[in-house]
Amino acid sequence: MQDELDTSQTFALSVTVNGRPWSGDVPVEETLIEFLRGRLGLTGTKRSCEAQVCGACTVLVDRRPISSCSYLTFEANGKSVLTIEGLAIGEQLDPLQAAFIRNIGAQCGYCTPGQIMAAKALLLENPSPTREQIAHWLRGNICRCGAYPGIAAAILEASREKR
Amino acid sequence: MGIRNWREAKIENLKSKIENHEESPRIDLQDKVTGAAKYIDDLPDLPGMTYAATLLSPYSHARIRAIDSSKAERLPGVLGVVHRDRLDGLNPLLPAHRHELFQLTADQPFVATDKVRFDGELVAVVAAEDMRTALRAVEMIEVDYEPLPPLFDATEALAPGAPILHESRGTNLLLEDKLEWGDVKRGFKEADRVFEEVYTSPAMFHHPMEPIGGCVAQFANDEINLWAPTSSPFRDTGEIAHFFGLDPEKVRVRVPYVGGGFGSKVITSAIFGALFLSRKIRRPVRLAPSAQESFRQNSRHAMVYKAKIGVKSDGALAALQVDLVVDTGAYTTGGATVTHNAAISAWGCYRIPHVSIHARCAYTNKVPASHTRATGKVQTTWGIECAIDSVARQMGIEPLEFRKKNALRRGEFVAKGTPAMDTDYSELMAEATAAIQWNGRSSSSGLPRASHFARGRGMALSLRHGSQGGGRAYAMATIDARGVVKIHHNTPEIGQGTHNLISVVAAKTLGIPQSEVRVAQPDTAMQLPFAGVSAQRTTMQMGKAVENAGENLKQELIRLAAQAKGGKPEEWQVVQGRLCRAERSFTFSEIVRTLGGSAVLKSIGSHSPPPTVRESAFSGMDHWAPSAAAAEIEVDCETGELRVLQFSVIADAGKAIHYASAKAQVEGGVVMGFGHALFEEVVYQEGQLLNGHTAEYRLPVMGDIPEALYASMVENEDGPGPFGSKGMSQTSIVTVAPAIGNAIYDAIGVRVRDLPITAEKILRALGKIGK
Numbered sequence: 001m002q003d004e005l006d007t008s009q010t011f012a013l014s015v016t017v018n019g020r021p022w023s024g025d026v027p028v029e030e031t032l033i034e035f036l037r038g039r040l041g042l043t044g045t046k047r048s049c050e051a052q053v054c055g056a057c058t059v060l061v062d063r064r065p066i067s068s069c070s071y072l073t074f075e076a077n078g079k080s081v082l083t084i085e086g087l088a089i090g091e092q093l094d095p096l097q098a099a100f101i102r103n104i105g106a107q108c109g110y111c112t113p114g115q116i117m118a119a120k121a122l123l124l125e126n127p128s129p130t131r132e133q134i135a136h137w138l139r140g141n142i143c144r145c146g147a148y149p150g151i152a153a154a155i156l157e158a159s160r161e162k163r
Numbered sequence: 164m165g166i167r168n169w170r171e172a173k174i175e176n177l178k179s180k181i182e183n184h185e186e187s188p189r190i191d192l193q194d195k196v197t198g199a200a201k202y203i204d205d206l207p208d209l210p211g212m213t214y215a216a217t218l219l220s221p222y223s224h225a226r227i228r229a230i231d232s233s234k235a236e237r238l239p240g241v242l243g244v245v246h247r248d249r250l251d252g253l254n255p256l257l258p259a260h261r262h263e264l265f266q267l268t269a270d271q272p273f274v275a276t277d278k279v280r281f282d283g284e285l286v287a288v289v290a291a292e293d294m295r296t297a298l299r300a301v302e303m304i305e306v307d308y309e310p311l312p313p314l315f316d317a318t319e320a321l322a323p324g325a326p327i328l329h330e331s332r333g334t335n336l337l338l339e340d341k342l343e344w345g346d347v348k349r350g351f352k353e354a355d356r357v358f359e360e361v362y363t364s365p366a367m368f369h370h371p372m373e374p375i376g377g378c379v380a381q382f383a384n385d386e387i388n389l390w391a392p393t394s395s396p397f398r399d400t401g402e403i404a405h406f407f408g409l410d411p412e413k414v415r416v417r418v419p420y421v422g423g424g425f426g427s428k429v430i431t432s433a434i435f436g437a438l439f440l441s442r443k444i445r446r447p448v449r450l451a452p453s454a455q456e457s458f459r460q461n462s463r464h465a466m467v468y469k470a471k472i473g474v475k476s477d478g479a480l481a482a483l484q485v486d487l488v489v490d491t492g493a494y495t496t497g498g499a500t501v502t503h504n505a506a507i508s509a510w511g512c513y514r515i516p517h518v519s520i521h522a523r524c525a526y527t528n529k530v531p532a533s534h535t536r537a538t539g540k541v542q543t544t545w546g547i548e549c550a551i552d553s554v555a556r557q558m559g560i561e562p563l564e565f566r567k568k569n570a571l572r573r574g575e576f577v578a579k580g581t582p583a584m585d586t587d588y589s590e591l592m593a594e595a596t597a598a599i600q601w602n603g604r605s606s607s608s609g610l611p612r613a614s615h616f617a618r619g620r621g622m623a624l625s626l627r628h629g630s631q632g633g634g635r636a637y638a639m640a641t642i643d644a645r646g647v648v649k650i651h652h653n654t655p656e657i658g659q660g661t662h663n664l665i666s667v668v669a670a671k672t673l674g675i676p677q678s679e680v681r682v683a684q685p686d687t688a689m690q691l692p693f694a695g696v697s698a699q700r701t702t703m704q705m706g707k708a709v710e711n712a713g714e715n716l717k718q719e720l721i722r723l724a725a726q727a728k729g730g731k732p733e734e735w736q737v738v739q740g741r742l743c744r745a746e747r748s749f750t751f752s753e754i755v756r757t758l759g760g761s762a763v764l765k766s767i768g769s770h771s772p773p774p775t776v777r778e779s780a781f782s783g784m785d786h787w788a789p790s791a792a793a794a795e796i797e798v799d800c801e802t803g804e805l806r807v808l809q810f811s812v813i814a815d816a817g818k819a820i821h822y823a824s825a826k827a828q829v830e831g832g833v834v835m836g837f838g839h840a841l842f843e844e845v846v847y848q849e850g851q852l853l854n855g856h857t858a859e860y861r862l863p864v865m866g867d868i869p870e871a872l873y874a875s876m877v878e879n880e881d882g883p884g885p886f887g888s889k890g891m892s893q894t895s896i897v898t899v900a901p902a903i904g905n906a907i908y909d910a911i912g913v914r915v916r917d918l919p920i921t922a923e924k925i926l927r928a929l930g931k932i933g934k
Contacts, residue, residue, distance in 0.1 A: 043205035044198015046422070048372050049454045049857035056372055084198035097196040101188045104827040108658030109195030110372040110422030116196060135866040142857070144372050144423050145658045146834025148865040149872055150827055 011074040017042070018086025026073045033057050033068035036083060044084035044113045055141030058114035058121075059083045065121040084113035087120065095158040096120060105154035107145035115141050119155045128159050187677045189663045189824055191420070191656055200420045203377040203392050209447040212379075213242055215440060216297035217433050217452070218287040218304050219459060220279035223313040223528040223850050224328070227275060227286070227306060235289060235303040240296035243444040245436050246287035246304070247276045253439065257432070258405045262499035263632050263775040263783070265338055270329055271494035271531070273406075273435040279308070280328055280493035281530050282852040283459020288436030290448050313528040315847040317490035318467060320525040328493065328526045335526045337491055337498050340506040342520040342780050344578045350482025350517025354473025358557060360550040363917045364542040365844040366465040366490065366529055368855075370862060373422020374457035376431035378450045382407075382442040387414045389438065392421040392428050395695025397653040399430045400687045406435060407442075418685040421657040425835070426497075426534035426697060427461040428657065458855040462845055463535035464501045465490040468509065468546030473517075478560045480569045485509040487522035487543070490529060497533035498524045504539030504628075507780050510577070511547035512588065512626035512789065513569045518578075529847060534697055536832065537893035540627055541839060541900070545918060548623040548901030553914065556605070562905065563592060563603040566624060581781040585881060585889075586815040588624060591791035595622060598811035598873040599795050606909050615800045618808070619910025622793045623901035627894045629703065632775040632783035633694030636704040638768045640669065640712040642720070644760050646752030648673060649681040650712070653693045654705050656684075659892055660824035661701050665709050667820050668885050672713030675740040675751070691767075699788055699890025702820060704770050706885040712768025719764050720754055727757035785883045788890050790814040790829075792898035796906040800929060803922030805841065805907070811873040812898055817882025817889035829874040829895045836899025838863040841919050 010025040017040060026035060036042040036059070045068055048056035052067040059068045060082040061075075087094040096116050099105065106112040115138065122129055122137045129137065134155050143151065194200035232244045247255065255272035275286050287304050291297035314320045314328065320335040328335055351357055369375075378391040387409065393399055396416040404411040421428055433456075437448040452460075466489050473482035487505050491498035502524040509520045535541070555565035571577060571584040596603040601620050639651040650669050656662045662682040670677040683689075693708075694700060721735040724742045734744050741748045755762050775783035792812040798805055812833055819825035842861035846853040854860045874895065880887030900918055908914050913928040926932045 037204075042198070043201070046202070046373070047204060047451075048374065051454070051856065051858050053858045054372065054454075084196075088197055093196070100196045101192040104189060104192070104823050106192055106195045107660070107827060107831060108372070108423040109191065109200050109420060110202060112195050113198050131870055135864075139864045139866055142372065142862050142864060144370055144425070144835070144862065146831035146863070146868075147827060148834055148863075148868050149830045149874075152865060152870075 013074055013077050015076045016080040018083060028074060030073045031069055032071045032073050032076060035073040042083050042085050046110055046113060055118060056111050056114040058117045060117055060121055063124050065118050084117060095161045099154035099158040103150040103154040105147055105150040107147050111143045115151055123159055186821055186823060189660050190666050191662055202373055202420050202422050204451055206379055206390055206419060211446045213290045213446050213448050214294040214297050215288050215290045215437050215448050215450050216301045217285055218301045220284040220286055222279055222308055222310055223282045224311040225279050225308040226311060228309055229307040231305040235300040238300050240292040241289060241300045243290045243440045245439050246274050258402050260495050264503060264777055265499040267495055267499055273432040281528055283530055285432040288433055288440060290440040290444055313850050315527055317488045317525040317527055320527050337495060337524045337526055340502050340522045342506045345517030347482050347484050347517045347519035351473045354481040355476040356474050358472045358554045360470050360553055362468045362546040362549055364466045364545055365918060367463045367839060367843040368458055368845050369425040369427035369461060369535055371423030371427055374452045374454055375427050375460040376433050376450060376452045378434045378437055380437040380441045381447040382438050385413060390417045391434060393418060393430055394424050394428050394655055394657055394697055396685045396687050397692050398695055416687045418655045421655050424657045425536040431460050454857050455855055459530050462530045462532045464532040466542035468543060470550050472550060472554050474554060474558060478558060478565055478568055480513055480515045482517040483510055483515045485520045489522055489524040490527050491524050492527060492529040492531040494531040496531040500534060501539040505543050508540045509543045512571055512624050514571050537627055537897050541897045544625055544897035545900045549904050552905040561604060582784055582786055585787050586789040591813045594813045595791040595793040595811045599793050599809040601793060616797055617800055617910040618797045619906045620795045621902050621905025621909050623898040625790045625894050625897045627788040628784050629786040629788050629890045630698050630700040632772060633700055635769050635771045636693045636708040637691040638708040638712045639691055640716040641763050641765050642751055642755055643763050644756045646750060647679055649683060650709055651683045651689045653685045653687060653691050654701060655696055657696050659828055661696055663824060664820050668706050668709045669713050672710050699893050702888050703884045703890050704772060707770035708768045710885045712766050715766035715768055719766050720751055724754045786889050788894045790894040790898055792902045794902040794906045796903060798910050803925035807869050809869055809871040812895045814876050814891050814894050816876040816878060816891040818878050818880045818887040819876055820888055826874055828892045832895035833899055834863050834868055836896040837867055840900035840903050844919055
């Protein structure tokens with residue numbers, strides 16, 4: 001029951017987001033997506049199913065993909081968070097971002113930040129995945145527009161470029 | 164050339180086609196891959212913003228005895244509550260839906276009054292200082308319900324003695340539609356054989372990844388400012404104004420990027436509630452609905468397709484009679500459009516001299532159903548394309564030959580008042596079958612198999628009618644002293660690449676690079692009517708309006724050039740983005756600057772589709788949107804599991820305005836088609852919607868889609884849109900289920916007739932498990 005929830009408890013957080021350190025108090029029950037969107041204004045991370053199913057809110061914590069809707073902010077203490085806003089270096093897009101544009105790996109674009117971040121985590125772990133490995137890795141990232149052929153092509157292309 | 168080589172050559176050809184189109188990147192994608200694209204949830208709060216939560220009915224059918232919101236209203240931070248007893252004299256009935264061919268009456272209050280008629284119907288909205296308080300307040304509202312027996316089947320709803328959902332109507336029948344030509348009785352007499360086939364499609368949910376119904380609503384000083392993801396902002400202004408008794412000009416709707424729609428993104432009941440509360444508490448109100456709420460806003464019509472088909476012994480179709488039962492859910496919503504679209508598409512794409520189609524649309528206690536990608540046509544194509552395959556095989560004729568013989572040929576008319584057939588189906592079929600290395604002949608099903616895996620191939624044709632009606636579409640072009648062209652319009656970017664399309668058409672018309680064209684986000688304050696991004700309308704109607712605005716802007720530039728630099732307007736012309744007279748030429752910027760550095764020239768462009776008239780079912784159409792598809796599948800006869808190994812679809816696009824985007828639309832339709840064919844069904848049981856969340860509703864993921872997905876387009880530049888284009892975004896989705904269903908028959912000799920095609924249904928069809 002929410003009446004009993006003590007909303008006054010906070011946690012003294014130190015976290016790095018997109019390479020920049022951030023410290024401050026956050027409510028213990030605050031999710032990472034609330035922190036990123038609400039406190040830091042990083043609205044590229046998208047809210048959709050809020051149940052760790054659809055992948056729209058995927059960000060990287062210490063290079064691993066997590067669903068920021070179901071991850072409490074304080075769990076990121078002392079860790080490094082990477083969001084879609086942190087991928088490009090200045091005007092220089094990440095090879096994944098450029099490949100998503102070339103291959104129409106996005107249509108409405110709502111799932112796109114999550115798709116790209118999940119793909120980023122994949123390439124960090126496996127720089128040259130097969131299409132099958134890509135499909136398996138991205139099984140938790142739903143694209144209702146059905147841009148999967150473009151997404152798969154983009155990831156393959158970006159992986160070849162990196163090598 | 165062998166088929167495999169042919170396919171490789173085609174794929175090479177396709178690659179070079181994309182490269183040769185020398186397209187600029189789609190203009191919205193830079194924002195979308197960097198996280199910069201703003202959707203409704205991403206817009207900043209207005210000063211004094213409040214946050215609203217909704218109370219939805221847990222019952223599919225119940226009488227409301229009482230609502231007590233006093234506890235919620237006393238909770239600190241709660242600012243306002245709206246439900247049936249807190250209406251301040253407002254009539255809660257939403258305006259009747261408009262349809263050019265049907266007279267519809269209003270049947271849905273924005274908050275439930277005497278009854279709730281579906282699981283998820285809006286009962287109350289609470290606005291508070293923060294979202295947490297609003298959600299707590301909603302839980303404190305006590306509603307006394309008297310549960311009533313629910314109806315989840317449209318055929319049962321139409322049976323005598325069924326409980327009546329809208330008592331004042333006295334019947335659950337919402338409307339009927341008929342389409343007839345020839346004399347169907349005579350047709351069946353002339354037929355040598357007559358077949359009967361029944362196919363069903365369940366309710367499904369559009370499931371855009373951005374939830375339905377978010378908004379920022381501000382209603383102050385008798386003026387409305389609304390930001391919302393909607394597909395038809397200009398139409399919405401009229402409905403909102405009508406509901407609140409305002410002048411339409413007092414309603415301004417702005418649309419940020421929209422996170423998918425597929426027909427579902429509309430002004431929801433809760434948005435009307437948010438507007439009501441904003442006026443009452445004199446502060447802006449924000450709605451940010453959950454996935455569960457989104458699921459209860461909209462759905463696709465369940466449908467039963469029952470056909471009687473008469474064929475002559477030489478394989479010529481003689482007569483077709485179709486009975487359709489359409490389930491619109493609790494309220495009218497999209498009932499008229501869907502029923503009409505189903506009726507006028509139920510005959511497929513075939514030459515049939517005698518046709519009689521009768522559609523009945525009924526109320527049930529399901530979530531109200533609205534337009535869904537290829538509205539009405541997904542369900543009817545599942546019916547007619549499986550039925551045609553089945554009839555061909557029962558006649559001992561190859562389905563491919565049967566289709567070739569009976570499909571309308573270029574230039575033929577289906578009936579009075581229709582455009583002539585504008586495609587060559589035999590070419591589409593040849594390409595679709597070759598793309599999966601298939602000679603188009605059936606496997607010899609029924610033969611003993613070496614293993615329990617069986618492979619089969621099947622095909623389907625699609626004939627989506629092109630855009631229909633919608634009234635005049637307008638766009639405005641401006642050019643400033645820098646030479647930057649900006650296009651204003653009311654066309655949301657909902658995923659298809661509409662803004663890129665506008666940019667390409669404007670740039671080509673004016674002969675300037677796309678980088679010099681900006682495309683505004685929709686803003687109804689510009690007073691530019693457009694029926695919205697639906698019904699394959701955008702390329703045709705908005706494309707033509709933008710082309711026209713570009714042409715008019717050229718004339719405006721020419722008039723100014725003559726005035727500033729001399730000569731008569733007819734001596735001037737625009738060549739490759741420059742204004743030329745004899746050997747002198749100027750940039751657009753140089754001419755606009757003659758009026759000063761802050762000068763702007765403007766032009767309006769418009770397009771009017773053919774009129775829609777009651778006398779002709781097909782009126783308002785100006786072209787067809789055809790495609791052909793082929794599938795290769797493998798069935799595990801022990802487990803019933805199905806794998807799609809290859810899928811191809813060839814759409815007649817006339818001319819792809821941006822080839823890569825158009826191809827992605829064709830592919831996207833196929834992907835959604837996979838969901839509808841194999842997984843998706845909104846399940847109702849024991850009075851409730853059982854699987855109303857992403858976690859409980861199986862959507863297609865990348866691994867479901869074969870790598871061998873071949874999507875291509877025919878470009879004969881013969882459409883009525885800009886540069887010979889046609890509407891083509893909805894033609895692929897409808898082919899998927901029947902192509903797969905026909906391939907299953909080819910593999911194992913049995914038919915699944917009820918979507919989705921699950922392993923269980925395959926085993927049942929094989930007689931391996933009981934009914």
